[in-house]
Amino acid sequence: MVRYSVDEFVNQTKQQDKGEGLFELETKRMMEINLDGQVWAKSGAMVSYRGNIKFEREGILEHGLGKLFKKALTGEGISLMKANGNGKLYLADRGKKISILKLEGDSIFVNGNDLLAFEPSIQWDIKLMRRMAGMLSGGLFNVRLAGTGMVAITSHYEPLTLMVTPSNPVYTDPNATVAWSGSLEPEFVTDISFKTFLGRGSGESIQMKFSGEGFVVVQPFEEVYFAEQQ
Structure with a gap:
């Protein structure tokens, strides 16, 4: 085969059926969903599909007044779409790395900007940052996911998981917490x-402190949200 030929490029990059189930990583930054029914995905994350799939934005009252109110408080909040049908759906989010998690009766919190997709069997709810929400960027909120099913999250570059123990709490930058x-x-x-040391100007640096037993996922990148750019 000729080096750098079109055939070589196609063979190296073409889609492959890996038989991994509903959620499947085609590359580190693109996920394939072998759809047979319904799945929730981040609006705007669809890059391609084949088969008979219909897309529908979530209804204003689809998840109840409580979640609608929370979305209003968090600005844009998490904008979801439903994909229904049969076929192959390909999702990506600004070239971020994708990680697939299988929940088995447990729960996880995800930064709303880093949630890519999840099965309809997963229960979810938007969690506000209490009184600190006004001090943080408009895009900083989180979603609690619980139950049994597949969840896909994203991160800028490779994520790092830090273990939290009662004797060893973990502090993180909110904008780098996934x-x-x-x-x-x-x-x-x-x-x-700390903020003065980093040269970020006057004022206080806000950090998240995690205490107890569990884990925290961070990324080597600080998200800069629209609200911070104004």
């Missing part, structure tokens, strides 16, 4: 000297 186990409830702490 997810954490459902057993943890973060609290917010401030550190004036």
